[in-house]
Amino acid sequence: MEQQRKKIGLIGCGTIGSRIVKRVTEADAADIGFICVRNVERVKDLFPGIPVFSDLSEVKNHDVDLVIEAATAEVVREVAMDILAKCDFLPFTMTGFADEEFLNQVKKQSEEYGNRIYIAHGAVLGLDGVADGQRVIEEVTIITTKPPKNLDVSEDTSGVIYEGPTRPACKDFARNVNIHAAFALMGIGFDKMRSVVISDPTSKKMKTEVNVRGEGLEWNINITSTPVGAVSGNYMPESAASTVLRLLGANAGITLA
Ligand SMILES: NC(=O)c1ccc[n+]([C@@H]2O[C@H](COP(=O)([O-])OP(=O)(O)OC[C@H]3O[C@@H](n4cnc5c(N)ncnc54)[C@H](O)[C@@H]3O)[C@@H](O)[C@H]2O)c1
Structure with missing residues (x-):
């Protein structure tokens, strides 16, 4: 059965957001109802024909099926409740969810309105494993x-x-530990999970090591990527765009669950 064509909105159109717009447009996978950014003129030139504005309070006036955020933790905090009252939400900035009060409000809003919050694996691999193994991971x-x-x-x-x-760590390094936040949220929680942040002036690469242990299980994943923006590595925009296309049901046939 063919899925109904969706309409999406984007907040943020930098390294991640612009790749999402490009790939959704190329695949003709959805209608893009709006892009909310700081630098309106640049994005209007890049993607002519899509409504572009900078005022976050305008987001709630647009009827779309899914809003995708690729901006900042402050933006997530400002718009999440309004978005969830209207449609599904895919945030790529995760660190704000370390604020327990905000997380509970957002969960409640999602349940009350029946709209989903999607958590993407983003720049790192293994979020599926941690989410599915939650009960046995220590x-x-x-x-x-x-x-x-x-x-x-x-x-x-x-x-x-x-x-x-x-x-x-989510408070002190809000732009840099989104992966940690996603794993804490889908796994053993923000207080039980451990984070280490290392500054290496001799390296031009970003490295992430994920170590997971439980009764009778252990895995270690190492990911290295070259920075393409201030905070994102080379894999991230592609990962984000593919997650969006999967959510839109753009890939017919065999697809990742
Ligand atoms: N989940 C992950 O694995 C992961 C990985 C890398 C980055 N991130 C996060 O994703 C977000 C986007 O990353 P990026 O590399 O694309 O950043 P970027 O700096 O390239 O782009 C940010 C965009 O957000 C927009 N923006 C910022 N404040 C805004 C506001 N108040 N209103 C409207 N638009 C606003 C900017 O105009 C810009 O278009 C960041 O928060 C980053 O920390 C998540």
């Missing part, structure tokens, strides 16, 4: 190593700059 640690400029710290900062539970 320990999750993510170690993020980035060049100092991608961590917003001074150029000569070297070594471990954070080690501890994931919840405070």
Whole structure:
């Protein structure tokens, strides 16, 4: 049975958002109802014909099936409740969900209106494993190593700059530990999960190590990528765009669950 064509809206059109618009347009996978960004003129030139505006309060006036966020944690906080009152929400900035009060409000809103919050695996692999193994997993640690400029710290900062539970890391490194937040949310929680952030001035790459352990199970995943923006690595925009296409049901035939 053919799925009904969807209408989507985007908040943020930088490294991640622009790849999503490009691939959705190329695949003719959905109608794009709006793009909300800071730099309106640049995005109007890039994607003519799509309504573009900068005022976040306008988002709730547009009727779409799904709003995708690729902007900032502050933006998620500002728009999540209004979006969930109207449609589904796919945020790529996850760190704001470490605020328990906000997370509970958002969950309640989603249940009340029957709209979903989708959590993408984003830049790292293995979120499916942690979510599906939640009941038997005991320990999750993510170690993020980035060049100092991608961590917003001074150029000569070297070594471990954070080690501890994931919840405070989400506050202190809101732009850099989205993966940690996604794993905490779908796995063992923000207080039980451990985060390590390392600044490496000798490297031009971003590295993520995911270590998972439970009774009778253990896995370790290493991901390395080259930065393509201030905070995103080379794999991230492609991963995000493919997740969006999957949600839109654009790939007929065999597809990832
Ligand atoms: N989930 C993950 O695995 C993962 C990985 C990398 C990045 N991220 C997060 O995704 C988000 C986007 O990353 P990016 O690399 O595309 O960033 P980017 O800086 O390239 O783009 C950000 C976009 O957000 C827009 N924006 C910012 N504030 C806004 C506001 N108040 N109103 C409207 N638009 C606003 C900007 O105009 C820009 O278009 C960031 O929060 C980043 O931390 C998540």
